[in-house]
Amino acid sequence: MKVEEENEKYYAIFKTCFVIFAYSFIGILIIFFFAVAKVDALQLSYDNLPQDGKPYYIGTRSSGQITERTVSYVTRDTIPPFEIGTVNLSSSNASQYWSIGLSYTTRVNRVYMITMYYYGGNDSIQLNELTGICTGDLATCSRNQQTINYTRLYFSSGNTIIEIEHPYLRQTSNGLEETTENYKAKKIQTIFVSNNNGSVVSMYLNATANISNLQIISVGVEDLGLSENFFSNLNQDNKNYMDTKTQAIMDWVTGKTNDLQTQITNLTSLENNHYTWLTGQITNARTEIDNAKNSINNTITQATNSTNQAINNQTQDITDNQNENSQNEINNQNNNAWACYTNTQDLIDMPLGISKRYLNEQGQEIQSNGYDITDYVKVQESFKIVFNEDLSNDNQLSLCLYDENYSKTRCERYTPNVSGNLKQHQTIVQEGEVYARFSFDRQATVYNEYYVGTYCVNREDSNFSKLNDTMKQTNDFLTSDSDADISILEGISISTSNPVSELITIPVELLTHYLDHINDTCKTYNFGSLLGTDLKLPCLNLQHYLGNNLYRTIDLLMASVIIYNAFMLFVSKFLEVLELRNSMDDMYVPQHAGGPRYTKNLIEGTYD
């Protein structure tokens, strides 16, 4: 009895500790999630100043090297655009460029914005070519040392008038004095994306006008975060942060829009040219297709008539038992079996497709610098080619045959005759699965109308042989005594599936499908496969409608609830296991109380 009480006491202590641990763990998880959200919000506001606590240098120069004036240390609490130094440039001369700059070590793919407030100066100051970024120390930064280590996105014109609301240092006869009055200053900004990591980048601002009495109030640099986050955050509900950036970004967007509009104008012009060209091509293609159709129909008609005539003649010959006359007739047919078509335009889309033209964008035939005048043509019939066009002495034409792997098997070369003209050179390609291609041996001078002049089909070889083959196969099949030939059953599939297994495992298939598509981006749903309609559910981007903050808050709350429930389920299962173990302990009977019940029964060979 004491043992059981002892066990219950330990079990109660353990259970209490475990539940406390479980709730603590859940609490830590919730705090962790909100901490992540908080850090994320901080990143949106200040976004981890890259040089936190490191010096920023600011300096001036009228020519030559930059003189370092002040060194400021930036902390995380600095409110952007933070002031890192004040420089007086009143002694600069006209027509000399001046520079003010700062340098630090950038990180890759981050958007930085440098802002400078200045006061005074000449209104005609040229600010349109003043910003540069270069690698290395500011002191050695050359004016022309533009590098590829950044991508400048935006540069304001410097005409933005802002009102400084905090004290500033002003150059007086007594030197720099702090003022308390508000005054209007001008602001220039540039935004760029750093393309390298870990190198010192110096930025400088240049001008070539009279800048006497100009006072640089402040120059600051601000890390706007990773470039992808920066651009994605533009559409998010973060107006407080973006208010200070809106004007600069809108200016940049306007500039990009203008650039795009220019590109669109150029593309529209180009598109019109292409449209005109394409219209001409389509018209030509339609004409050629119509001609080819007519030619094919003529070919089929003539071949059919010829075949029917030949069949009738042969049938008549057999019926009349006039073998000698029949043989003469067949010989005549063979001699007249070549049906030739000489319309060169039709040859472009003849059944064998053995002609090819090279056209430029304006639809004009171009000089062929290649060797091939045809594509690979699959030869399924016997045919002969007659070239009506002339070939110069400098060129030779070849007909090459290829196997199914486009490996050359045989080439026949046609050399122009003495007069330089090749009138009617014939060749016969054996019937079969071969590929033919016509090509020049050397680079050719292309004639305006250089086509395969005549296309001929040997009807006896093609139609008769096919007909005879078909008749022979049919006769063989009908007279065959073999019952084992089941080739006629080809195409009739015998089901070898597992229908019951597939029915049982439908949920598993669904789950697998779910796992495959769980990480998909926003997608539409088509009812077509289910209902046979064109109804589509649109892609719903709830983050876009709810805003980033609300969306993330809902996300965290829902995830917290699910994690809580899952964890409590896990706890309950674990406790069930513990209780099961406790009940097993209860079933144990010590030796002094009669021995283990089950041991005794097992020895006796009986069961409860």
Next chain:
Amino acid sequence: MASTILNVILKFMVSIVNVLMTPIDAIINRMFPNFGSLVAYWNEIVVLSFGDAFAYIVNLIPPITKQAISTYLIFLIGYYGITYTMWTITHTIDIIKRIKFW
């Protein structure tokens, strides 16, 4: 990682079901030769239509919640999958032992 483990578990379950159902599948195929194609067609409709609908709805859920649900489902299915698969195996072996045809 969790998805891979779950995929392995699912394939294991499917293999076991296929092995156990082989005689019944053979009988069904013999009696109803076209039933297999009908089931395959039905499977395609169910998996593509309902599976896509399921994926569409799931993709509306925010990412952290979606990940939490997935992890929860993976553990749940893994737990019950292993439990019932082992139950099926042990009972099948038990039945075979009871037959004692050797």
